[in-house]
Amino acid sequence: MVEILKKEILRSDVRNLSFSYGDKKVLKNINLPIADNKVTALIGPSGCGKTTLLRCFNRMHDLYKSTHYEGEIILFPEGINIISAKLDPIEVRMKIGMVFQKPNPFPKSIFENVSYGLKVRGIRKSSFIKDKSEKALKQAGLWEEVKDRLHQPATSLSGGQQQRLCIARALATDPEILLLDEPTSALDPISTAHIEKLIVDLKSTVTIVIVTHNLHQAARVSDSTAFMYLGEMVEFGTTNQIFTNPQQKRTENYITGRFG
């Protein structure tokens, strides 16, 4: 409890969030604080709503019809409600970057991929774009591998490189929060280790919310962990506390591998 109190600087706060696809309620009254410049992991069995929750943060659900939010996700320090219907989803997505489960580079060059977020924002100055892209690629640990082939197609990269490119693409726009949906599920152990190291390194500059099925990964990279089950938030605490001293029976069963 003491540890939780220490990080009262919040980047975001999910308050009584419910979400439904049509008539199907998938998130039920979720509450979740997201600490600033920390990594928050979302864990839980398949189908419990982790991806759905993550996609609320950047209003991805708005692209599809008959999706419905209730409650609030407050973004600090602005204090705005991300899921308010009055807020344009584009404004939300400019502040909150996302990396998807499967690498999804555009079928364009590596450089066009990293710089796309800047292009969208109408930034023309090529020296600025170059610097930003280089910095993002360095942050994503990809620079050394691609610096001589920036104008080759991104699809010629390996799966792990593509995923790091997608991370760089999200970082180039200086997001306030970075959402990662099982970013390593399609990758080999070496690429996974690469990305895990990257997540830890990024912590000083950006707030990260990561969905993962790999409990060891959650334990390695995150500061706090939320366990979800059937659309409900069962337990939230520091990663240390969730893994060593879970308060709920269901959490304990899950992390000890008895179900899920």
Place this chain on the structure above:
Amino acid sequence: MIEVSNLTIRKWIDFLFQIVGLLILFLALVTLLSLILDLSTKGLHRIDWAFMTHFPSRFPERAGILSAWVGSLLVILLTSFFVIPLGIAAGIYLEEYAPKNFFSTFIELNIVNLAGIPSITFGLMALGFFVYTLNFGQSILTAGLTLSLLVLPIIIVTTREAIRTIPQTIREAAFGLGASRWQVIQHHVLPYSSGGILTGVIIALSRAIGETAPLITIGALTFIAFLPPNPLGTDQNFYDWIFSPFTVLPIQMFNWVSRPQSEFHVNAAATGLILLLLTLVLNAVAIFIRFRFRRRIKW
């Protein structure tokens, strides 16, 4: 292991299907080749500079197809001008913007139906609407508009199909970076589907270039011994040519075939060759474009 008794039969069915497929392909190719051969033996010697640069005439040996090919070109130009932007825009709208409700389903259904309507019906509609109601006359403008309506569904349908091949994950990646709907279309949807869209455009245009029935219905002339006014000439408006009467290659051909003198039939065969050549060139362009774009895009 499970005892398998039907393997020989399955192999036989495979083999049979291959043979039937080959036969059908062969039949189609032979038909096309004999058509080309027939036209060539009859008409190839007739094609020369004079044939391309002379107006039609009462004397078969002096007749040429100048007004016909110029007419065909101008009609296709106008058709492209109307139908390409309209068809692509409609396809994009239906795929990317339109809500999926009763109304949009109704529109979609009708576009598909439109593709199945006999072309002469379009001609009758155009005669009533463009020629008499809007007073466009029996002009290149009317022809362009009529053919546009005729091939519009082709472009809409191929545009939609090309757009549908783009994975949703690519759109989500772009939206996730803060792109607006139009930016997603401009930067991703259009470039990635342009190969398919252009192929559709060319299929549509090669269909339009061979159409005869609707143009006869709207009153295209069969004997034209003048060219539309030159848009760059000094004594007329730039757009006068679109109101000019016209003829096109298939109509010229039709006209000559229906004459009793066999010399005119030679002319008809030569015209047919030119028309065939035009269509083949358009198709070759389509294949080339598809090849270029397919090679570049990998998901």
